[in-house]
Amino acid sequence: xxxxxxxxxxxxxxxxxxxxxxxxxxxxxxxxxxxxxxxxxxxxxxxxxxxxxxxxxxxxxxxxxxxxxxxxxxxxxxxxxxxxxxxxxxxxxxxxxxxxxxxxxxxxxxxxxxxxxxxxxxxxxxxxxxxxxxxxxxxxxx
Numbered sequence: 001x002x003x004x005x006x007x008x009x010x011x012x013x014x015x016x017x018x019x020x021x022x023x024x025x026x027x028x029x030x031x032x033x034x035x036x037x038x039x040x041x042x043x044x045x046x047x048x049x050x051x052x053x054x055x056x057x058x059x060x061x062x063x064x065x066x067x068x069x070x071x072x073x074x075x076x077x078x079x080x081x082x083x084x085x086x087x088x089x090x091x092x093x094x095x096x097x098x099x100x101x102x103x104x105x106x107x108x109x110x111x112x113x114x115x116x117x118x119x120x121x122x123x124x125x126x127x128x129x130x131x132x133x134x135x136x137x138x139x140x141x142x
């Protein structure tokens with residue numbers, strides 16, 4: 001979201017670069033650190049604060065354009081799927097293809113209710129595919 005830039009992209013780059021150099025655990029450690037230290041409303045991290053696990057490999061990655069491509073891709077995917085707020089969470093049922101998009105801070109009981117709705121096949125859960133029933137080719141003449 002534009003309101004969170006340029007801080008959001010810088011923080012995402014840190015996580016991407018940590019993951020590139022240290023794997024999944026390093027990625028999630030960086031994400032956790034960013035969420036613990038970032039300020040709201042696009043203010044980002046305090047200027048005097050540095051990531052404690054910064055390595056030369058992470059610094060080299062941050063100086064490059066490598067983290068930009070996945071961040072742009074994820075931003076475009078979020079925008080095209082209707083994400084308009086942060087935080088946002090999409091629950092996706094892989095068996096049915098249905099999903100629920102929860103936007104804004106979500107309390108635990110609301111999250112559990114959304115999961116129940118998705119599991120029960122509630123109509124509020126929408127298919128994630130763009131295919132429409134009319135698009136399915138059957139054996140009936142048109």
